[in-house]
Amino acid sequence: MTTMAQETATGRTATPQTASTIRRHELAAFLRHRREHIAPEQVGLPRGTRRRTPGLRREEVAQLAAVGVTWYTWLEQARDIQVSVQVLDALARTLLLDPSERAHLFQLADANDPRPATECPVVTPALRAMLDQLDPIPACLQNGRYDILAYNRTYGMLLCDLDAVPPEDRNCMILSYTHEEWRSSIVHLEKSQRLMAARFRGSMAEHLADPTWKTLLKRLRTESPEFCEVWDRHEVMGASPRRKEFRNTHVGRITVDHTDLWLGPARGPRMVTYAPADEESRERLERLHAIARAR
Template sequence: MTTTAQETAPQPTRRGSAIRRNELAAFLRSRRERISPEQVGLPRGTRRRTPGLRREEVAQLSAVGVTWYTWLEQARDIQVSVQVLDALARTLMLDASERAHLFQLAGATDPTPAASCPSVTPALREMLRQLEPIPACIQNSRYDILAYNRTYGRLLTDLDALPPEDRNCMLLVHTNKEWQASVVHLEESQRLMAARLRASLAGHLGEPAWKMLLKRLESESPTFRENWERYEVVGNRSKTKEFLNAHVGHLRLEHTDLWLGPELGARMVTYTPVDEESRERLERLYAIAREATARA
C-alpha cells in the first residue's frame, strides 16, 4: 500500500508537538524541584523525599487539579490556558526569560504587557519626564502600568523593584502591603476600582489577558472577590486622593485621566498637588526618586 504525501504531512507536526510537550514537562519538573517549601510558605516536614515541591503542592498553589498537573508533567496531550500558565509561572517563581520559555513551550502567547511590550512612544515617555515632579503614568483599561515617571515610581511603592507582570494597580491595591499602606481610604478605593474594572470589562469579554487578571485577583484577594460579587459599575472620574507616602508623608493630590485616543483605553494618569504642603512634599519625593535612579 502506497502512502500519499497528504497522509504523511501531519506527522512532523505531531512529532514536533510531542517533543515540545516533553520539553515542557522536563522544564516544569526542573523548576518545581529547585523551590523549597519554605519559599512558598509551606512546612518542610520530616518525611519529605522529593527535592523541592511536590506535584500536589504546585497544583494547590496554582489552583489547578492534581491529576491535570500530573498529566502536564507526564507530557500528556492536554490543552493549557494562559490563566493556568500564568499561575504556574508565579508559583514556580519564574523570571521574565523563564516565563517566556514556559509560554513558548506550551504554544501560547503571553498576553501580559510585560511580554507583549505595548508601544509607548518616545514622545509619551518624554511627556512623563517633563511632568516631574508631578507623578504620572500610562495605564490601559485593565490598570496595567505601561510606563511611569520617577515620582510615580516611588509614590505608593518602589515600582522598579516589582516584576513587570505585577505592575497592575488593581493587583497592587489588593495584594501589595506597601501599596495598601500608602492609600489613605483603602476600602473605598478597592471598591471603586473593582466597579470601574467591571465597567471596562464589558468591552473585553473573553480576552485572555482579562481572564488571567480576574482569575489571579479572585484567587489572591478575598476583598476583591467580595467587591466583585457586588456587581457595581462606576465610570472614570477625577477626584482628590490622599496618600501616605513612606518617604515624605501625607499627600493630597488631584487625580486626572488624560485619554490617549478616542476610545476609553490607554490613558495618562496624573496626580497634581492640591495644596502647597503637598507640592513641597512632591518636590522632595522627586529628589529622592532622582537620587535612587542615579545610584542604580
Template sequence: MTTMARETATSAVPARPAATGQDPDPVRPAGAGVAPGAGAASRAGEIRRHELATFLRSRRERITPEQVQLPRGRRRRTPGLRREEVAQLSAVGVTWYTWIEQGRDIQVSEQVLDALARTLLLDTSERAHLFQLAGAVDPTPAAQCAVITPALRQVLTQLEPVPACIQNSRYDILAYNRTYARLMMRDLDTVPPADRNCVLLAYTNAEWRASIVLLDETTRLMAAKLRASMAGHLGEPAWKTLLKRLRAESAEFRENWDRYEVAATRGKTKKFANPYVGLVTVDHTDLWLAPDLGARMVTYPPHDEESRERLEKLHAIVLEAEAEAEAEARAENEDRAGARSRVEAAGAV
C-alpha cells in the same frame, strides 16, 4: 378512514419545490436564517487566515538551516526552511502546518503558535503579530506588559511635579515618577513590586485607602472597572491570580465584585488626602500607549491653583529628601574610605 389517515400524513410532509430556480419560499426574504454580519465575518476570517499564511511563509523563507542547527544539504531549492522542517522543529504535524500555510479554516492553539514563534525566531513585535492574526492571546508574561523604555521614564520625570504613572489593563503600576510615589502614601517604593496594583492597594493597603477621600465610591467603581477590563482576559493566569487574591483578602471587594457592575475607564476629578501637603484635587487623564495591551500613562494634573501649589510643594519635599539621602550616602562612603585608609596605613607600619 384508512385512506383519510394516509392522506393527512402525506399532506404533513412539505412538498419539494419545483426546480424553477425561484426562491422556494417567496414570503421569506433572501438570506433569512443567516446571522447578520455572518458574511462579513467569514470574509474577515478568510483575509486573516490568508495574512497568517503569508506571514508564516515569509518568516520561514528568511531562516537559514544553519540558524536552527540543520544541515543545508545539496538539493535545497527552497529559500529558507522547508515546511516539514518547521513542523519538525515545532513538534507539529507536517499536514497540520501545511494547512496553516494554505490558509485552511482551522483553529491553531496557543501552544502551537508559541512553538512556531520560537522556531521562526520571531521578535516581540512579530510574535504579537502572529498571535493577533491567529485570533489568540499570547500566554507569556512578557506579552502582557508594556515595555517601559528609558524614553517613557524620562517623560514621567519631565512631567513632575504632576504625578504620573504607567499602568496596564490589570491596573498594575509598571512605572511612576517621584510625585506619584508620594501622592497616596509616604513612599510607594516601600511597597513590594508584586503588590503595586491600584485595585489591590485600594482594598488592602491602609495608608493608600486613607488618602482616598471618597473611598466607598472609589472602591466600588474600581471593582466595576476591573470586571469590564477582565472581560478580554478571562482565564489568563495573572488575572485569575489577582482576582483570587482580592477575594481572599477583602470582604469589601467580594461584596462589590458580586454586584456584577461594569464601568469604562474615563477621566475624572479626584481628591486625595496627601500625608505631606494635605488635600489635593487632580484631574485623572489617560494617555493610551498600547491599546491592545491596555497600557496607558495616567497623569494627575492639578484641578485648581491651590492643588498646583501643593503639588509643587510635594515635589520640593521629594527633592529635599533625595538630596539628604544622597548626602548621607556620600558621608557613609567617605567614612568607609577613611577607615580603609587607616587600616592600610596601620598595616604598613
C-alpha cells in the same frame, strides 16, 4: 463567483467568510516569510551541508514549537483549522517574533494574546519623554486592565518602590489588593478599591472573551477575598477626575487631583497624572522627586 476586484469596483464589502479566508492566507504567508528568514544557528540547530530550504524547514519549526508537522503544514497552506493561543505563543517564540510581529500574528489568527502586557505600542519615546517632563508630578501610562506600562520617577516612589515590583505584578488592581506597602499608602483604601473594581467591571464588559482579562480576574479572585467581596457587588462606574490622599514613607501625607488623559477610546490606554492639590503637597512631591533622582 464575484471576485475581490469586482467587490471593490462595486463598493461592496467583503463577507465574513471572505475576510476569514484573507486572514488565513496572510497568516500563511507571514509564517513562511518568518520561517525562511531565520538561520538554523539562531535557534540552536546545525546548518548541515544538504540544506536547500532558506531558513528553517517546516518540520524544524513544528519540532521547536511542539506541534505536529502535518498540522503546521496545513497552517502554512492556509487550511481552515483552529489555532489555540498556546500554539500561537509557541510559534511566536520559535520564530523569534518581536512585540509588533507577535501582535500581528495574533491579529491574523483572530486571537487574543494571553501574555501579560508589560509593554504596549502606545508607550512611544515621545510619551516617555512627556512622563519625565511632568516630574515632580507623578504620572504613568496604564491600559484598561490597570497594567502600569510606564511611569516617571516620582510615581515610581509614590506608593511603593515600583522598580522592585516584578513587571507582571505592576497592575494597580493586583497591588491595591495584595501588596502591603501599596495598600498602606492609600489613605482611603476601601473606597479606592471599590471605585477601581467598578471601573474594571465596566471596562471588562467589552473584553469578556479576552484571555488576559479573564486571567487577571481569576488571579484577583484567587488571591484576595477582599476583591471577591467587592466584585460580587456588581457595581459599575465610569472614569472621572477625583481627589486622592496618599501616605508616602519618605515625605508624609500628599493630597493630589487625579486626571486621566486618554490616548485612545475611553477605557483604553491613558496617561494618569496626580497634580498636587495644595502647596504642602507640591513641596512634598518635589522632595520625593529629589529622593528618586538621588537613587
